Amino acid sequence: MNSAGRGLLADAWRRLRRNRAAIAALAMLSALVVASLVGPALSKYSIDHVDWTLASLASPPSLENGHWFGTDSNGRDLFVRVWSGTQVSLLVALLATAVSLVIGVAWGATAGYLGGRVDDWMMRFVDVLYALPYMFFVIILTVVFGRSLFLIFLAIGAVGWLTMARIVRGQALSLRHQPFVDAAITLGLPAHRIIARHIVPNVVGTVIVYATLTVPQVILFESFLSFLGLGVQEPLTSLGRLVAEGAAEMESAPWQLLVPSAVLATILLCLNFLGDGLRDALDPRQR
Amino acid sequence: MNAQPLLDVRNLGVEFETADGTVRAVTDVSLEVMTGECLAIVGESGSGKSQLFLACLGLLAANGRAVGSARLLGEELVDRTERDLTALRGTRVAMVFQDPMSTLTPHLRIGRQLTELLTDRGLLGASEARQRAVAALHSVGIPEPESRLDQYPHELSGGQRQRVAIAMALMAGPELLIADEPTTALDVTVQAQVLGVLHAARKRGLAIVMITHDLGVVAGIADRVAVMYAGRIVEMATAAALFEEPAHPYTAALLASVPRLTGTQPERLANIEGQPPRPHETAPGCRFAPRCPSVRDLCRSTEPALQGAADCRVACHAPLPQGWVR
Numbered sequence: 001m002n003s004a005g006r007g008l009l010a011d012a013w014r015r016l017r018r019n020r021a022a023i024a025a026l027a028m029l030s031a032l033v034v035a036s037l038v039g040p041a042l043s044k045y046s047i048d049h050v051d052w053t054l055a056s057l058a059s060p061p062s063l064e065n066g067h068w069f070g071t072d073s074n075g076r077d078l079f080v081r082v083w084s085g086t087q088v089s090l091l092v093a094l095l096a097t098a099v100s101l102v103i104g105v106a107w108g109a110t111a112g113y114l115g116g117r118v119d120d121w122m123m124r125f126v127d128v129l130y131a132l133p134y135m136f137f138v139i140i141l142t143v144v145f146g147r148s149l150f151l152i153f154l155a156i157g158a159v160g161w162l163t164m165a166r167i168v169r170g171q172a173l174s175l176r177h178q179p180f181v182d183a184a185i186t187l188g189l190p191a192h193r194i195i196a197r198h199i200v201p202n203v204v205g206t207v208i209v210y211a212t213l214t215v216p217q218v219i220l221f222e223s224f225l226s227f228l229g230l231g232v233q234e235p236l237t238s239l240g241r242l243v244a245e246g247a248a249e250m251e252s253a254p255w256q257l258l259v260p261s262a263v264l265a266t267i268l269l270c271l272n273f274l275g276d277g278l279r280d281a282l283d284p285r286q287r
Numbered sequence: 288m289n290a291q292p293l294l295d296v297r298n299l300g301v302e303f304e305t306a307d308g309t310v311r312a313v314t315d316v317s318l319e320v321m322t323g324e325c326l327a328i329v330g331e332s333g334s335g336k337s338q339l340f341l342a343c344l345g346l347l348a349a350n351g352r353a354v355g356s357a358r359l360l361g362e363e364l365v366d367r368t369e370r371d372l373t374a375l376r377g378t379r380v381a382m383v384f385q386d387p388m389s390t391l392t393p394h395l396r397i398g399r400q401l402t403e404l405l406t407d408r409g410l411l412g413a414s415e416a417r418q419r420a421v422a423a424l425h426s427v428g429i430p431e432p433e434s435r436l437d438q439y440p441h442e443l444s445g446g447q448r449q450r451v452a453i454a455m456a457l458m459a460g461p462e463l464l465i466a467d468e469p470t471t472a473l474d475v476t477v478q479a480q481v482l483g484v485l486h487a488a489r490k491r492g493l494a495i496v497m498i499t500h501d502l503g504v505v506a507g508i509a510d511r512v513a514v515m516y517a518g519r520i521v522e523m524a525t526a527a528a529l530f531e532e533p534a535h536p537y538t539a540a541l542l543a544s545v546p547r548l549t550g551t552q553p554e555r556l557a558n559i560e561g562q563p564p565r566p567h568e569t570a571p572g573c574r575f576a577p578r579c580p581s582v583r584d585l586c587r588s589t590e591p592a593l594q595g596a597a598d599c600r601v602a603c604h605a606p607l608p609q610g611w612v613r
Contacts, residue, residue, distance in 0.1 A: 188377025
C-alpha cells in the first residue's frame with residue numbers, strides 16, 4: 001500500500017516522463033535558459049559595445065574576432081545580444097503569463113462558482129474588454145506611462161487574462177454542481193475557501209496546459225510590440241526586436257535574421273511540445 | 288411536545304420555477320426533530336424528501352424557492368443570507384450525501400478535508416485538528432487512521448469514503464446530521480457498517496434525519512418515520528407503530544411491496560398500481576386517490592389534513608383501522 005498517496009502533480013510528472021518529445025523539449029528549454037543566463041558572460045563584448053575595429057560594422061559570424069554570431073548593423077556583438085534578448089523574451093513571457101494566470105483564474109473561478117447575476121456581470125465585463133482592440137489599449141498604455149519592461153508585463157498580462165478567465169469559468173461552472181462542492185458547503189465553508197480549495201485545484205490541469213500555450217503567444221506578442229517599436233528599449237533587446245532588425249538586413253546580412261529566428265523558433269516549438277505533453281499528462285482520463 | 292425541538296419545520300414548501308411553470312416539489316410540510324432522535328423520511332423518488340432538507344440548508348438549485356419556516360434551535364433557516372447559513376452549517380447541522388465516490392474533493396488529502404473547517408474557523412490549531420481527525424476516523428471504524436489522513440480519496444473504497452464523509456460532517460460537532468440516502472450507493476455489507484457508524488453517533492447524542500427509500504434501513508435505525516408522497520407527509524408515526532399498523536393506505540402498500548424472507552413467497556412482488564402524480568399536476572383531493580385501494584368520493588374532492596396524536600399522525604379520509612393486519 002502506498003500510504004503516502006500520490007498527488008496530482010507527482011502522478012502527472014510520472015506520465016510526462018514517459019513522453020519523449022515533451023522531455024526533450026523540456027531539456028532543450030532548460031539548455032536555452034542556461035545559455036541565455038551564461039551566454040553574455042562568455043563573450044568579451046558587452047551588449048552595447050560597438051566594435052570599430054571591424055572592416056565593416058555588420059560582420060558575419062567568425063571565430064577569430066570573437067563575434068561568434070557576427071555583429072548587427074551597428075557593429076554590436078550578436079552573440080551577446082541574442083542571449084540577452086532571449087532573457088528578456090522569456091522574462092516577459094513568464095511574468096506576463098503569471099499575471100494573466102493569477103487574474104484569470106481568480107476572476108473565472110469566482111464568476112463560475114458564484115454564478116447567477118454575479119457571473120453575468122463579471123463575464124460581461126470580460127466581453128467588454130475583449131471588444132476593445134487590445135493593440136490600441138497597449139499603445140495608449142505605453143504612450144501615457146512611457147515605455148518600461150514592467151509595463152509590458154502588465155499590458156500583456158492585462159490582455160491575456162481574458163481567455164484564461166473564460167476557460168476557468170467554464171470549468172468552475174461544471175464543478176460547482178459536483179457533490180463534493182455541496183459537501184463543502186454543508187460543512188460550513190465560506191465561498192472564498194471553497195473556490196480556493198475545492199474549485200481552483202481541480203482546474204489546475206487545464207490551467208497549466210493553457211499557460212504553456214500562452215507563453216509562446218506572449219513571446220510573439222512582445223515581438224510584435226517590439227517590431228512596432230513599443231517593446232523594450234535600447235540598449236536592451238528582445239528576440240522580437242532582433243528578428244525585426246535582422247529582417248531589414250536579410251539580404252546583406254542574413255545571419256542577423258537567422259540566429260535570433262532560430263532561437264525564437266526553438267523556444268516556441270519546445271513550449272508547444274511541452275504544453276502538448278502536459279495536456280496528456282494531466283488528463284485524468286489517462287489514469 | 289414538552290421540550291423545544293432541535294429542528295422545527297412549519298408549513299414548509301419548495302417551489303421550482305421551470306419553463307413549464309411553477310413546480311411544487313414540497314407542499315406544506317410540518318415536522319420536528321427532537322434532540323438525539325432519529326427521524327426517517329421515506330418516500331419514492333421525486334416525493335420531495337431530499338428537497339425538503341436541501342431547502343432547510345439553503346442548498347436549493349438557483350430556480351428553487353422555499354416558503355414557510357424551518358427553525359434550527361429557534362433560528363430561522365428559510366430566507367437567511369448565505370453568510371448566516373454558513374455559520375450554522377458544519378457546527379450546528381451537517382449533511383451526508385448519497386454518492387461517496389464524489390462527495391470528497393479528489394485532489395485533497397483526507398486529513399486536509401477533515402480538518403479544513405476546524406482550522407478555517409480558527410476552532411483548533413493544525414496539530415489539534417489533526418488529532419481530532421484521527422479520533423474521528425477511528426470512531427467511524429477506519430483502520431490505521433494516522434496513515435489514512437495522508438491518502439487521497441481515490442485510494443479508499445466506497446464504504447470507507449462514506450464513513451470518511453460522515454466523520455467529516457461530524458468534525459465540528461453538529462447537533463443534527465441530515466443523511467441523504469447515505470447507504471443507497473453501497474453494498475449491503477458496507478451499508479451495515481455505515482449504519483453502525485450512524486448508530487454509534489446517535490448514542491453520543493446526535494440527532495439524525497435519515498432520508499431513504501430503503502425500509503430495511505428505516506427499521507434498523509429510526510425512532511420515528513415520516514412517509515412522504517408527492518411532496519406531502521401522508522403519515523408520521525413511531526417506527527414500531529408504522530411497521531406494525533400502518534394507517535395510510537400508501538404506507539401499507541409500500542410495506543407490502545417489500546420482499547420478505549419468511550412465510551410463503553408470493554408469485555410476484557406486490558406493487559402499487561399506477562404512477563405518482565407529476566409535480567405540476569394539481570388535481571383537487573388526496574394525491575394518492577388515483578392509486579388508492581380504499582378510495583372514496585370525498586378523497587377525490589377534498590385534500591385530507593395531517594391529523595391525529597402527536598406520535599401517530601395520518602393524512603387520510605379513510606385510515607386503515609388500528610389492529611389491521613397485513
